Amino acid sequence: KIGIQAFRNCSGISKVTIENGSKLKTISRYAFQYCYKLKSIALPDTVSSIGKQAFSNCSALTTVTLPGKLSKLQEGLFQSCGSLKKITIPASVTVIGKSVFSFCSNLKEVKIPEGVKRIERETFYGCSKLEKVTIPDTVEAIERYAFYSCRKLAQVKIPEKVTVLGDGVFNDCRALKKLELPENLEKIGDYTFYNTKLTEIELPDTIKSIGNYAFQSSSLEEIILPEKVTEINEGLFLECSKLKKVVFKGKVQIIERNAFSGCVRLEAVTLPKELKKISSYAFYGCRGLKEIKIPDKVASVGNQAFAYCTTLEKVQFGKGLKIIEDMAFSNCKKLEEINIPSGVTQIGKKAFYYCAGLTDVTLPDSAENLGAYVFTGTKWIMANEKDNMVITNNGALVKYTGSKAKVELPESVKYIAGSVFINCDSIKSLEAKGTVKSIGDKAFQNCPNLKSVKFKKGLKRIGSNGFAQCSSLASITLPEGLEAIGSWAFSSCYDLESIDLPNSLLVMEEGVFNNCTGLKKVKISNQLEEIPEDGFYSCRALAEIELPESVRYIGGYAFANCDSLTKIKAAGKEVKLENSSFYNTKLTLITCQKNTDLYKYAKKKGITVKTSE
Numbered sequence: 001k002i003g004i005q006a007f008r009n010c011s012g013i014s015k016v017t018i019e020n021g022s023k024l025k026t027i028s029r030y031a032f033q034y035c036y037k038l039k040s041i042a043l044p045d046t047v048s049s050i051g052k053q054a055f056s057n058c059s060a061l062t063t064v065t066l067p068g069k070l071s072k073l074q075e076g077l078f079q080s081c082g083s084l085k086k087i088t089i090p091a092s093v094t095v096i097g098k099s100v101f102s103f104c105s106n107l108k109e110v111k112i113p114e115g116v117k118r119i120e121r122e123t124f125y126g127c128s129k130l131e132k133v134t135i136p137d138t139v140e141a142i143e144r145y146a147f148y149s150c151r152k153l154a155q156v157k158i159p160e161k162v163t164v165l166g167d168g169v170f171n172d173c174r175a176l177k178k179l180e181l182p183e184n185l186e187k188i189g190d191y192t193f194y195n196t197k198l199t200e201i202e203l204p205d206t207i208k209s210i211g212n213y214a215f216q217s218s219s220l221e222e223i224i225l226p227e228k229v230t231e232i233n234e235g236l237f238l239e240c241s242k243l244k245k246v247v248f249k250g251k252v253q254i255i256e257r258n259a260f261s262g263c264v265r266l267e268a269v270t271l272p273k274e275l276k277k278i279s280s281y282a283f284y285g286c287r288g289l290k291e292i293k294i295p296d297k298v299a300s301v302g303n304q305a306f307a308y309c310t311t312l313e314k315v316q317f318g319k320g321l322k323i324i325e326d327m328a329f330s331n332c333k334k335l336e337e338i339n340i341p342s343g344v345t346q347i348g349k350k351a352f353y354y355c356a357g358l359t360d361v362t363l364p365d366s367a368e369n370l371g372a373y374v375f376t377g378t379k380w381i382m383a384n385e386k387d388n389m390v391i392t393n394n395g396a397l398v399k400y401t402g403s404k405a406k407v408e409l410p411e412s413v414k415y416i417a418g419s420v421f422i423n424c425d426s427i428k429s430l431e432a433k434g435t436v437k438s439i440g441d442k443a444f445q446n447c448p449n450l451k452s453v454k455f456k457k458g459l460k461r462i463g464s465n466g467f468a469q470c471s472s473l474a475s476i477t478l479p480e481g482l483e484a485i486g487s488w489a490f491s492s493c494y495d496l497e498s499i500d501l502p503n504s505l506l507v508m509e510e511g512v513f514n515n516c517t518g519l520k521k522v523k524i525s526n527q528l529e530e531i532p533e534d535g536f537y538s539c540r541a542l543a544e545i546e547l548p549e550s551v552r553y554i555g556g557y558a559f560a561n562c563d564s565l566t567k568i569k570a571a572g573k574e575v576k577l578e579n580s581s582f583y584n585t586k587l588t589l590i591t592c593q594k595n596t597d598l599y600k601y602a603k604k605k606g607i608t609v610k611t612s613e
Contacts, residue, residue: 001024001025001026001027001028002024002026002027002028002031003028003031004028004029004030004031004051005028005029005030005031005033006028006031006032007031007032007035008030008031008032008033008034008035009033009034009035010032010035011034011035011036011037012037013032013035013037013038014037014038014039014060015038015039015040015041016032016038016040016041016042017042018042018043018044018047020044022044022046023046024043024044024046024047025046025047025048025049026047026048026049026050026051027043027047027049027050027051027054028051028054029051029052029053029054029074030051030052030053030054030056031051031054031055032054032055032058033053033054033055033056033057033058034056034057034058035055035058036057036058036059036060037060038055038058038060038061039060039061039062039063039083040061040062040063040064041055041061041063041064041065042063042064042065043064043065043066043067044067045067045068045069046067046069047067047069047070048067048069048070048071049070049072050070050073050074050077051074052074052075052076052077052097053074053075053076053077053079054074054077055077055078055081056076056077056078056079056080056081057079057080057081058078058081059080059081059082059083060083061078061081061083061084062083062084062085064078064084064087065088066087066088066089066090066093067090068090068091068092069090069092070090070092070093071092071093071094071095072093072094072095072096072097073089073093073095073096073097073100074097074100075097075098075099075100076097076098076099076100076102077097077100078100078101078104079099079100079101079102079103079104080102080103080104081101081104082103082104082105082106083106084101084104084106084107085106085107085108086107086108086109087101087107087110088111089110089111089112089113090113091113091114091115092113093113093115093116094113094115094116094117095116095117095118096112096116096118096119096120096123097120097123098120098121098122098123098143099120099121099122099123099125100120100123101123101124101127102122102123102124102125102126102127103125103126103127104124104126104127105126105127105128105129106129107124107127107129107130108129108130108131108132108152109130109131109132109133110124110130110132110133110134111133111134112133112134112135112136112139113136114136114137114138115136115138116136116138116139117138117139117140117141118139118140118141118142118143119135119139119141119142119143119146120143120146121143121144121145121146121166122144122145122146122148123143123146123147124146124147124148124150125145125146125147125148125149126148126149126150127147127149127150128149128150128151128152129151129152130147130150130152130153131152131153131154132153132155133147133150133153133156135156135157135158135159136159137159137160137161138159138161139159139161139162140159140161140162140163141162141163141164141166142158142162142164142165142166142169143166143169144166144167144168144169144189145166145167145168145169145171146166146169147169147170147173148168148169148170148171148172148173149171149172149173150170150173151172151173151174151175152175153170153173153175153176154175154176154177154178154197155176155177155178155179156170156176156178156179156180157179157180158179158180158181158182158185159182160182160183160184161182161184162182162184162185163182163184163185163186163187163206164185164186164187164189165185165187165188165189165192166189166192167189167190167191167192167211168189168190168191168192168194169189169192170192170193170196171191171192171193171194171195172194172195172196173193173195173196174195174196174197175197176193176196176197176198177196177197177198177199178198179193179198179201181201181202181203181204182204183204183206184204184206185203185204185206185207186206186207186208186209187207187208187209187210187211188207188209188210188211188214189211189214190211190212190213190214190233191211191212191213191214191216192211192214192215193214193215193218194213194214194215194216194217194218195216195217195218196218196219197218197219198215198218198219198220199219199220199221199242200220200221200222201220201223202224203223203224203225203226204226205226205227205228206226206228207226207228207229208228208229209229209231209233210225210229210232210233210236211233211236212233212234212235212236212256213233213234213235213236213238214233214236215236215237215240216235216236216237216238216239216240217238217239217240218237218240219240219242220237220240220242220243221242221243221244221245222243222244222245222246222247223237223243223245223246223247224247224249225246225247225248225249225250225252226249226250227249227250227251228250229249229250229252230250230251230252230253230254230274231252231253231254231256232252232254232255232256232259233256233259234256234257234258234259234279235256235257235258235259235261236256236259236260237259237260237263238258238259238260238261238262239261239262239263240260240262240263241262241263241264241265242265243260243263243265243266244265244266244267244288245266245267245268246260246266246269247270248270248271248272250272251272251273251274252272252274252275253274253275253276253277254275254276254277254279255271255275255277255278255279255282256279256282257279257280257281257282257302258280258281258282258284259279259282259283260282260283260286261281261282261283261284261285261286262284262285262286263283263285263286263288264285264286264287264288265288266283266286266288266289267288267289267290268289268290268291269283269289269292270293271292271293271294271295271298272295273295273296273297274295274297275295275297275298276297276298276299277298277299277300277302278294278298278300278301278302278305279302279305280302280303280304280305280325281302281303281304281305281307282302282305282306283305283306283309284304284305284306284307284308284309285307285308285309286306286309287308287309287310287311288311289306289309289311289312290311290312290313290314290334291312291313291314291315292306292312292314292315292316293315293316293318294315294316294317294318294321295318296318296319296320297318297320298318298320298321299320299321299322299323300321300322300323300324300325301321301323301324301325301328302325302328303325303326303327303328303348304326304327304328304330305325305328305329306328306329306332307327307328307329307330307331307332308330308331308332309329309332310331310332310333310334311334312329312332312334312335313334313335313336314335314337315329315335315338317338317339317340317341317344318341319341319343320343321340321341321343321344322343322344322345322346323344323345323346323348324340324344324346324347324348324351325346325348325351326348326349326350326351326371327348327349327350327351327353328348328351328352329351329352329355330350330351330352330353330354330355331353331354331355332352332355333354333355333356333357334357335352335355335357335358336357336358336359336360337358337359337360337361338352338358338360338361338362339360339362340362340363340364340367341364342364342365342366343364343366344363344364344366344367345366345367345368345369346367346368346369346370346371347363347367347369347370347371347374348371348374349371349372349373349374349418349419349441350371350372350373350374350376351371351374352374352375352378353373353374353375353376353377354376354377354378355375355377355378356377356378356379357378357379358375358378358379358380359378359379359380359383360380361375361378361380361392361393362393363392363393363394363396364394365394365395367394367396367415368414368415368437368438368460368461369415369438369440369461369463370396370398370415370417370418370440371417371418371440371441372417372418372419372420372422372440372441372442373418373419374398374417375390375398375399376399381398381399385399385401387402388400388401388402388404389401389402389410391410391412391413394414394415395412395413395414395415396413396414396415396416396417397409397413397415397416397417397420398417398420399420400420400421400424402426403426404426404427405426405427405428405429405449406428406429406430406431407427407429407430407431408430408431408432408433409430409431409432409433409434409436410433410434411433411434412434413432413434413436414434414435414436414437414438415436415437415438415439415440416436416438416439416440416443417440417443418440418441418442418443418463419440419441419442419443419445420440420443421443421444421447422442422443422444422445422446422447423445423446423447424444424447424450425447425448425449426449427447427449427450428449428450428451428452428472429450429451429452429453430444430450430452430453430454431453431454432454432455432456434456435456435457435458435459436455436456436458436459437458437459437460437461438459438460438461438463439459439461439462439463439466440463440466441463441464441465441466441486442463442464442465442466442468443463443466443467444466444467444470445465445466445467445468445469445470446468446469446470447467447470448469448470448471448472449472450467450470450472450473451472451473451474451475451495452473452474452475452476453467453473453475453476453477454477455477455478455479456479457479457480457481458479458481459478459479459481459482460481460482460483460484461482461483461484461485461486462478462482462484462485462486462489463486463489464486464487464488464489464509465486465487465488465489465491466485466486466489466490467489467490467493468488468489468490468491468492468493469491469492469493470490470493471492471493471494471495472494472495473490473493473495473496474495474496474497476496476499477500478499478500478501478502478505479502480502480503480504481502481504482502482504482505483504483505483506483507484505484506484507484508484509485501485505485507485508485509485512486509486512487509487510487511487512487532488509488510488511488512488514489509489512490512490513490516491511491512491513491514491515491516492514492515492516493513493516494515494516494517494518495518496513496516496518496519497518497519497520497521497541498519498520498521498522499513499519499521499522499523500523501522501523501524501525501528502525503525503526503527504525504527505525505527505528506525506527506528506529507528508525508528508530508531508532508535509532510532510533510534510535510555511532511533511534511535511537512532512535513535513536513539514534514535514536514537514538515537515538515539516536516538516539517538517539517540517541518541519536519539519541519542520541520542520543522536522542522545523546524545524546524547524548524551525548525550526548526549526550527550528548528550528551529550529551529552529553530551530552530553530554530555531547531551531553531554531555531558531559532555532558533555533556533557533558534555534556534557534558534560535555535558535559536558536559536562537557537558537559537560537561537562538560538561538562539559539562539565540561540562540563540564541564542559542562542564542565543564543565543566543567544565544566544567544568544569545559545565545567545568545569546568546569546570546571547568547569547570547571547572547575548571548572549571549572549573550572551570551571551572551575552572552574552575552576553575553576553577554575554576554577554578554581554598555577555578555581556578556579556580556581557578557580557581557583558577558578558581558582559581559582559585560580560581560582560583560584560585561583561584561585562582562584562585563584563585563586564586565582565585565586565587566585566586566587566588566589567587567588567589567590567591568582568587568589568590568591568592568598569590569591569592569612570590570591570592570593570596570598571592571593571612572592572593572596573593573596574596575592575593575596575597575598576596576597577597577598577601581601582601587602587605587607588607588608589607589608589609589610590602590607590608590609590610591609591610591611591612592609592610592611592612593611593612594611599611
């Protein structure tokens with residue numbers, strides 16, 4: 001027996017000879033590790049066990065004779081033996097451990113013996129000059145990164161018993177052009193064929209799953225996806241610049257993020273009828289794509305899903321579409337017409353930004369929530385400006401270019417898109433002549449001279465940062481019917497002294513009145529269940545607050561730094577709060593139900609408490 005680390009780091013050894021008649025049976029782990037000058041070693045047939053990494057990092061090793069009784073090549077046995085060009089694995093070997101030949105950068109040819117059932121992970125990882133590998137029919141599994149970065153490997157046949165190809169098995173095999181897959185293969189892992197030269201591959205009908213980025217940056221020109229594949233995973237064909245044709249045989253329901261992004265030669269895609277979701281960047285930069293029909297079951301088109309499809313001329317939207325996310329079709333310069341179907345409720349910011357050829361826009365009445373700059377840079381928006389406003393057919397105000405101090409919105413305006421009046425320092429008052437149902441995100445943000453706003457009954461939603469930093473805003477009437485106020489909607493409205501939240505209000509998001517330093521009086525909706533995080537943070541003039549029975553929770557820092565706040569009255573039977581809800585206040589009296597969190601808080605802090613029972 002040669003013991004553990006027996007000759008480890010013996011940098012002077014160049015040759016190991018075991019004499020005939022030796023009874024050596026075991027070479028222990030790390031026995032010759034880091035013997036940098038060791039060039040050759042011949043082991044007698046008496047040896048039946050060699051420990052893990054026994055010859056790892058023997059960078060000069062060129063010749064190895066393995067014993068005929070050896071049954072297992074242990075983990076990392078020849079790892080980083082960079083001079084090893086060829087090795088004969090005895091027929092007796094049935095197990096090849098992980099990383100056995102990893103970083104054998106000069107290894108050119110390997111024949112795996114019959115009887116081996118698994119090629120374990122990273123077995124040939126980084127064998128950059130490996131040209132030929134023979135895999136026997138006994139192999140049932142090829143684990144992750146087994147042939148990673150074998151850059152000279154051009155052809156491989158996978159045995160019929162293999163049902164799973166692990167993650168990254170052939171990742172960065174840059175010369176790999178031909179591959180035969182077994183008929184029973186069920187799963188291809190993540191990054192399996194990343195950056196290969198495969199121009200075609202026949203996927204068997206048994207395949208159920210293909211992992212993330214499995215074919216990224218490969219040379220595929222055409223692909224037929226089997227019937228059992230129901231999800232196109234993230235980045236599956238990302239930057240497959242030669243891909244021209246994709247056929248979906250099955251009932252694919254989801255196309256995930258970046259699935260076909262950068263497939264610049266992809267000219268036509270027929271999306272499956274069962275498709276429900278097109279995720280962000282799904283077809284980003286597919287410059288050859290000219291037409292797309294979105295199936296009726298698709299509910300959302302993701303962020304930049306078709307952005308920079310610069311030759312896209314026609315889009316047919318499905319009947320089930322609800323949401324078009326931010327920049328979904330931005331910079332589709334050849335797109336001339338869009339007809340958004342009824343049922344779409346939200347069109348994200350810059351959704352059709354710089355679709356320069358767009359001349360015809362039709363929106364449904366259901367499209368109440370429009371983001372900022374949806375049609376900026378289109379021919380349509382330039383041709384439809386009237387009285388410094390651009391109003392869509394369904395009544396959405398999407399652009400304002402005026403400089404009046406007093407702005408009156410015509411009766412036709414039903415919705416105000418995001419950022420329409422942002423940074424407008426000329427506006428001092430605004431009145432809507434008709435019923436405005438929705439105010440978009442940042443619609444009036446940083447209008448420093450805006451003092452008063454009037455809306456009629458019918459307003460349902462105020463978006464995030466809707467009036468944020470309107471530092472002179474002193475008067476706004478929130479009509480009955482308002483249901484939701486987005487985050488930071490009135491933050492830093494310093495001159496706002498009172499606010500009446502109508503009883504229709506159901507949702508108030510975080511930071512709505514954050515830093516409204518002049519706010520003295522607040523009436524809370526009797527349907528509101530939560531005072532959100534940072535809801536009234538730093539409202540320094542607020543001296544008292546009354547919470548209706550509906551309020552069950554007071555979020556973190558909800559009234560923090562309200563340093564004039566001395567009294568709070570809460571009618572709810574179950575009022576929970578955070579330790580920071582009233583941070584840095586001067587509470588002297590809390591009126592609430594007994595045994596609520598608020599009651600316990602008062603007792604803990606030594607604040608006078610009255611029970612409302």
